[in-house]
Amino acid sequence: MKVILTKDLPGYGFFGDIVSVKEGFANNYLIPRGLAVPATKGNVRHIQEVLKQKRRKLEREKKKAQELAKKLEGVVIEVKKPVGEAGKLFGSVTATDVVTALKEKGIEVDRKSVIFPHAIKQVGVYTITVRPHRDVSVEIKLDVKPEETS
CATH class of the missing domain: 3.40.5.10 (Ribosomal protein L9, N-terminal domain)
Structure with a gap:
């Protein structure tokens, strides 16, 4: 049949x-x-x-x-997190942190489209992928810096 x-x-x-x-x-x-x-x-x-x-x-x-990917090309976002000894983060950088940082730059992205190559638990500069569509992806720079305590 x-x-x-x-x-x-x-x-x-x-x-x-x-x-x-x-x-x-x-x-x-x-x-x-x-x-x-x-x-x-x-x-x-x-x-x-x-x-x-x-x-x-x-x-x-x-x-x-594709329009969103053009906006994201060359973007460097900065995330500040509390840091312990030797530049090690308390926890890790999450997709929500990235979405919030992008929103501050005026770019709306779904948190499910943020892809990390591995868990980010150290201060430094990383390359992460944003995939707003299954056929479209763009790499952006993520600069993780220590949160200033006063």
Whole structure:
């Protein structure tokens, strides 16, 4: 039986794919759980229209991400944290710290898009990645400095 997947299914395909499966699997598992619909002409047309809309939305998101990446190019942000002996931080620098520092520069970024190569627990300059879209990423400099105590 041919069905159109309405969700990504590992081992079978992705949203919008037309796959052949056994009739019992389709009728007893995929269709009742909303994972697939029968591959009729009407359903195929409907899914193609949904895919077109999704592609347009993804293109808009990608353009926004590319504009954000242009803003982020060459940016150096500074984060101040309490420091113990030998320049070692109490805790570590988090994605929220980076987002806050970027917000102070007028750049809005989701904290989930900030990627650290490793935990930052020392004072120094680091290169981190901001990935606002799965196809767009930009590296920025993070300068970790000791917090001044008065």
